Amino acid sequence: MVSLRFSFIAALGTFAIATPTDRSALLVHEHRAQPARGFVSTGPAPSDAELTLRIALNPNNIAGLESELYAVSDPNSSRYGQHLTPEDVAEYVKPTSDALSAVTSWLQTNKISATAISPAGDVLQFKIPVSQANSLFNTEFSVFTHSTTDETTIRTLQYSLPVELSAAVAYIHPTTTFSRPFAAPKSQPLPSNSKRDIDPTCADITTISCLQVEYGIPTTSATQTNNVLGVSAYDNEFANFNDLKQFLAEYRPDLPATTKFDVELLDGGSNTQITGFAGVEASLDIDYTVGVASGVPVKFISVGPLNNDTVSGFLDQINALISDPSRPTVLTTSYGADEEDMTLPVAQGLCNAYAQLGALGTSILFASGDGGVAGNDFECTTFVPTAPSTCPWVTSIGSSQTILENFTKNNFSEIGAAFSSGGFSNYFEAPAYQKGDVDAYISSLGDTYSGLFNTTGRGFPDVSAEGVNFVVVSGNRTGLVSGTSASSPVFASVIALLNDELIAAGKSPLGFLNPFLYSPAGRAALNDVTDGKNPGCGTSGFNATVGWDPVTGLGSPNYPKLRTAVGLS
Ligand SMILES: *[C@@H]1O[C@H](CO)[C@@H](O)[C@H](O)[C@H]1NC(C)=O
Numbered sequence: 001m002v003s004l005r006f007s008f009i010a011a012l013g014t015f016a017i018a019t020p021t022d023r024s025a026l027l028v029h030e031h032r033a034q035p036a037r038g039f040v041s042t043g044p045a046p047s048d049a050e051l052t053l054r055i056a057l058n059p060n061n062i063a064g065l066e067s068e069l070y071a072v073s074d075p076n077s078s079r080y081g082q083h084l085t086p087e088d089v090a091e092y093v094k095p096t097s098d099a100l101s102a103v104t105s106w107l108q109t110n111k112i113s114a115t116a117i118s119p120a121g122d123v124l125q126f127k128i129p130v131s132q133a134n135s136l137f138n139t140e141f142s143v144f145t146h147s148t149t150d151e152t153t154i155r156t157l158q159y160s161l162p163v164e165l166s167a168a169v170a171y172i173h174p175t176t177t178f179s180r181p182f183a184a185p186k187s188q189p190l191p192s193n194s195k196r197d198i199d200p201t202c203a204d205i206t207t208i209s210c211l212q213v214e215y216g217i218p219t220t221s222a223t224q225t226n227n228v229l230g231v232s233a234y235d236n237e238f239a240n241f242n243d244l245k246q247f248l249a250e251y252r253p254d255l256p257a258t259t260k261f262d263v264e265l266l267d268g269g270s271n272t273q274i275t276g277f278a279g280v281e282a283s284l285d286i287d288y289t290v291g292v293a294s295g296v297p298v299k300f301i302s303v304g305p306l307n308n309d310t311v312s313g314f315l316d317q318i319n320a321l322i323s324d325p326s327r328p329t330v331l332t333t334s335y336g337a338d339e340e341d342m343t344l345p346v347a348q349g350l351c352n353a354y355a356q357l358g359a360l361g362t363s364i365l366f367a368s369g370d371g372g373v374a375g376n377d378f379e380c381t382t383f384v385p386t387a388p389s390t391c392p393w394v395t396s397i398g399s400s401q402t403i404l405e406n407f408t409k410n411n412f413s414e415i416g417a418a419f420s421s422g423g424f425s426n427y428f429e430a431p432a433y434q435k436g437d438v439d440a441y442i443s444s445l446g447d448t449y450s451g452l453f454n455t456t457g458r459g460f461p462d463v464s465a466e467g468v469n470f471v472v473v474s475g476n477r478t479g480l481v482s483g484t485s486a487s488s489p490v491f492a493s494v495i496a497l498l499n500d501e502l503i504a505a506g507k508s509p510l511g512f513l514n515p516f517l518y519s520p521a522g523r524a525a526l527n528d529v530t531d532g533k534n535p536g537c538g539t540s541g542f543n544a545t546v547g548w549d550p551v552t553g554l555g556s557p558n559y560p561k562l563r564t565a566v567g568l569s
């Protein structure tokens with residue numbers, strides 16, 4: 001595993017030199033020993049290439065925001081459900097005036113004009129040529145080429161900042177963080193185009209009705225028009241309206257034939273609707289939100305390639321939603337990366353953005369990844385946690401698989417799906433809401449896998465849902481898809497339907513879910529999955545067990561029990 005020593009080195013200040021443009025000392029701010037797996041340096045970046053850089057300033061009081069997040073998300077709190085406003089969260093996240101003036105004066109000295117790109121003004125963006133960036137940050141930007149995709153990206157392994165900016169700045173991006181999303185669901189890429197009959201035993205394929213029976217999900221239509229379920233999309237994928245129509249006609253014939261979804265485009269996202277070009281991931285996510293969350297308004301939020309970078313795309317999406325008064329109450333994302341691809345400050349910056357959106361009342365769900373304990377690294381020698389699942393302020397969704405021998409309304413069982421990623425963060429410690437669960441699981445392991453994972457890290461996933469053999473219509477073809485990419489939309493739909501009922505009853509939507517899910521009432525409303533394992537890195541992976549485990553988390557949803565647990569009668 002890449003050694004993660006950048007902040008450590010910055011703290012020691014091992015490096016101090018003077019530059020011609022600025023006489024102040026420079027300190028190494030971030031460093032990584034080697035590029036992210038798969039990338040090799042193929043020479044210096046052209047000196048006249050223009051870089052679009054983001055400078056993120058440290059928040060003035062992130063601990064304050066975290067305590068507010070708990071206050072509105074813990075069912076035991078007297079302020080449960082009293083979500084914050086964007087102005088409230090900005091007060092915690094905005095930089096101190098000292099930090100802002102240090103950065104502003106440095107920008108002026110270097111004749112750089114920057115624009116704030118976050119609501120709290122904590123992230124500024126500017127463009128400079130590689131030559132200027134090399135000199136300002138005492139670095140050498142290089143071209144890195146990915147060995148399998150041939151994709152090129154300009155990055156560096158280390159950069160420095162003037163000493164007076166050290167405390168003010170969280171990170172400059174893109175520098176040492178590499179962007180390598182796991183986009184593709186683990187799928188048979190729609191091999192056939194045969195009509196899939198509904199299998200009443202749910203033995204060969206998972207359809208909407210299987211999920212409704214299995215989890216007790218209501219088929220009646222939601223009533224609230226302002227309870228939006230957001231579906232994140234990247235990689236220029238779009239979902240085709242005709243594909244959805246075909247899917248619903250086959251698998252939800254009881255829904256109105258006019259049932260559609262809204263589209264929002266950010267960073268140059270596209271929605272061409274060209275037949276045959278729909279993305280499988282996008283189709284899966286739309287089929288199992290529009291199809292499961294009956295009548296809930298679904299918004300497909302496509303973040304395009306303008307910033308050439310997934311991490312920036314993640315941040316841009318959250319910043320856009322923070323400012324959007326009709327922001328979704330639930331957001332599901334089936335994209336992510338290995339935690340180690342991001343540096344700690346970048347992972348923290350993203351996580352802080354999720355804390356803000358959570359405090360505003362949005363439940364943020366991420367697929368945990370499809371590589372078992374290996375994440376995306378199939379040559380791993382230690383387990384590879386995935387991001388943003390390891391951020392404590394998101395809900396990470398793993399996959400289960402139904403044991404199908406005798407599928408009846410009251411008799412089914414699930415095991416953890418072998419691909420379901422889970423494990424422990426190297427960046428974020430286990431938060432209070434799960435500390436007891438994580439400690440108990442780790443102590444049950446004894447010495448098994450000692451040294452392969454971090455015993456103090458945040459455990460993921462938090463919960464799970466069915467994720468195997470989902471029938472999908474994409475590009476006018478029908479096929480089967482498996483992955484945590486399937487599970488996250490299902491769990492998100494369950495939460496969206498609960499929110500619909502809560503709002504109809506004059507209550508708040510659920511917002512950040514984890515303090516509720518890990519509470520005695522929350523966990524009792526989940527189906528504990530106690531069998532299965534997630535192999536990887538030459539091991540058989542972790543076991544699903546009684547209680548929380550790093551394969552299926554606390555388990556899968558039981559809608560009738562969740563209804564009661566959230567206070568609906
Ligand atoms: C919340 O309150 C319940 C009962 O009132 C208690 O059992 C539970 O431990 C409390 N949880 C936390 C996180 O304080």
Ligand SMILES: *[C@@H]1O[C@H](CO)[C@@H](O)[C@H](O)[C@H]1NC(C)=O
Pocket residue numbers: 050051052306307308
């Ligand atoms: C993205 O890449 C294109 C082509 O290399 C380049 O012209 C553009 O400036 C880049 N955008 C950003 C925000 O870096």
Ligand SMILES: *[C@@H]1O[C@H](CO)[C@@H](O)[C@H](O)[C@H]1NC(C)=O
Pocket residue numbers: 405406411412
């Ligand atoms: C549930 O199904 C299993 C087979 O999968 C069967 O052995 C068991 O008897 C069934 N239980 C009930 C209560 O139907």
Ligand SMILES: *[C@@H]1O[C@H](CO)[C@@H](O)[C@H](O)[C@H]1NC(C)=O
Pocket residue numbers: 405406408411
């Ligand atoms: C399946 O479950 C039903 C109802 O519980 C039971 O009558 C039947 O025998 C079961 N079949 C098998 C093969 O277990």
Ligand SMILES: *[C@@H]1O[C@H](CO)[C@@H](O)[C@H](O)[C@H]1NC(C)=O
Pocket residue numbers: 004425426427428429430454455456457458
């Ligand atoms: C293990 O996780 C903790 C956070 O819980 C972190 O501070 C520490 O650096 C991690 N250790 C390694 C070796 O990554």
Ligand SMILES: *[C@@H]1O[C@H](CO)[C@@H](O)[C@H](O)[C@H]1NC(C)=O
Pocket residue numbers: 193242275476
């Ligand atoms: C979709 O496929 C069917 C055959 O499976 C074909 O009849 C129909 O014309 C196709 N629709 C489009 C829009 O290509």
Ligand SMILES: *[C@@H]1O[C@H](CO)[C@@H](O)[C@H](O)[C@H]1NC(C)=O
Pocket residue numbers: 445448541542543
């Ligand atoms: C998983 O369970 C099997 C069977 O009980 C056991 O042999 C193995 O040691 C367990 N592995 C871990 C990592 O707990």
